[in-house]
Amino acid sequence: MPLASEEVYEKKLLDKITDKIVDMIAKIMDKIRPGWIAKNRSRINEWKLMFYAFNRSPPGVIGAALILGFILIGIFGPYFAPYSYRDFLYIKYRETYLVPPGTTVVSKGKTFYFLLGTDKYGRDLVSLILYGARVSLVISMIVIALGVPLGIILGLVAGYFGGKIDEIIMRITDTFLAFPALILAIAFAAVLPERLRPMIIYNEQLKTILSVFFAADPKDAANFAPILSVILAIIIVWWPGYTRIIRGSVLSVRENLYVEAARALGVSTWKILTRHILPNVISPVLVLITLDVGAVILVEAGLSFLGLGAQDPMVDWGKIVYDGAQFFPDRWWLVIFPGLATFLAVLGWNLVGDTLRDVLDPRTRRSIEFKIKKKKPVPSSEEGGSSQ
Template sequence: MTATTTLSPLPLPARDTSATRLWRVLRTDWLAASGLAIVLLMIMLALFGEWIAPNPAQGLGQTDVTTRSLAPSLTHLMGTDQLGRDILSRVIMGARPAMVISIVVVLLAALIGIPLGAIAGYRGGWLDDLLMRITEVFQAFPPLLLAMVTVAILGPSLFNAGLALAICWWPWYARLVRAEARSLRERPFIEASRAIGVPTWRILTRHILRNCMTPVLVQATVDVGAVILAAGSLAFLGLGAQPPSPDWGLMVAEGRGQIFTAWWISAFPGLAIFAAVLGFNLLGDALRDFFDPRQVKR
């Protein structure tokens, strides 16, 4: 009799899920992990700033003339400003308006630009030419300059600054989605959908827009940081948030006259803007790596 041997099945390779890909990106790229940590810190400060700030009342604008322009110390880790307000509290409380205006601006710009870009790229022809000429008119002006002119017409306020930035930002999403839609409209699954009579609006929503979301998400993440910087620039020029709002750009402007004698008044809000922009840029790069199909093989 011959003995029979039983062959054990080979182990199946581990499934590469989205969670494992995300963990791989964060584990192998410390810059991506740093960006995610900064963004999570920003979100935490925006949500729970009242409980985290050492003096929430001063963070919202309450003054104390007995503690004017104090240097950083154990009592006031970032010092106080010319009105005696704790700068650490104001930096923490300033995370909420910075996050709110940036997210709202990006959402408004995406809501305007994405549908226009999808329609222009999918339909083509005269409609594409018309919509692209309109976007080129907006892109012909520097975004910050166009925002300054718009706020000057509407009046300086945080709401008007956000509205002006949204008006300046939507053309970038329109051109991004248009380029993706033009590359998708000749794909076999789109032609098959048209052949079986699928309505145009359904093709746009289920196929075109769904396949455009990856570059849009990456761009939106980077744009959040860019909007924080632009909103801070408008506030610095007196066209954004108004006193006593805890706006980082406004705080930098308030301390610029004492930059050589009380540098901390402007330095720490400026560092907050720098950290926020850096964090969202790093997170955007991480998302680009995460959504890159080549990352599966790495």
């Protein structure tokens, strides 16, 4: 008698890895909130299915690999850099001036090898790119960590309460959206440094924290002000988009029956917003966040290219390109390599964002899930009875 069959997911190596990650997160949540796994079993399975769909997307996997590389280089790169960003070798070794990639320099009894060449100060370009990755990573993470929650909170409040509160918040949002974001960011980035510099210089704790964040020497504390100005400038122009998206989604969700039932049961407004409304409007925000990290990296690099970001001797990718532009195309490596690093980092976030858009859409995700199901033969009940 032919065997019956059931459909199961054919797991690959990435699926097993993501399963372990999800299970680890679930165990952590269960320790924080005992019984969490039992109550959220379906949610855990849904997370695993989303990862299965994500793992079947080559662009998404490539993007995740690029993001992982960017994060690792941003965190650990400065500690493995061959030289410090403050090593101005040209002062003592004149032969290190604008050395092309792959060159070995012997000067005054010392030997130097520069894989990607040097800049006009004789600084190793590999080291500058590694230090620049830290600055780009910190800026993008701070902007997203501060700008996104601000936009989400304002959008939830405006959409849920409506009336005058909605009118005030949306008019302020429209005012910010009326200005070109880059122009507004340039204006704030140009004005803020002089106001932030005294606060940084005379606050030892803040100076120490920023030195660790940017992997910089405390001697360069005065140069933290332009970088902080760029962060604040981008945050100021970044939250309105999230407010508009969340507010529009909340307007459609707040009239659903489960929200009305929560109100009737006397559930607090905060719990309604965070437990019933926010989980149902967060999907487009997650996609937008991944796309916006790449956009923040580009805007930050653009502001630095205009001279409003990192100042000598500190570096970021836009500053390296700005310094090398005057020597391009003869000294092409000063523009190509930091530009390539920026391109790969932004490409990674964009690829992941496009893939998440498909994974978080139930219709597209289900179509991907059906493709990865495999029929597995199982003994039928009749066969089991006959064997006995």
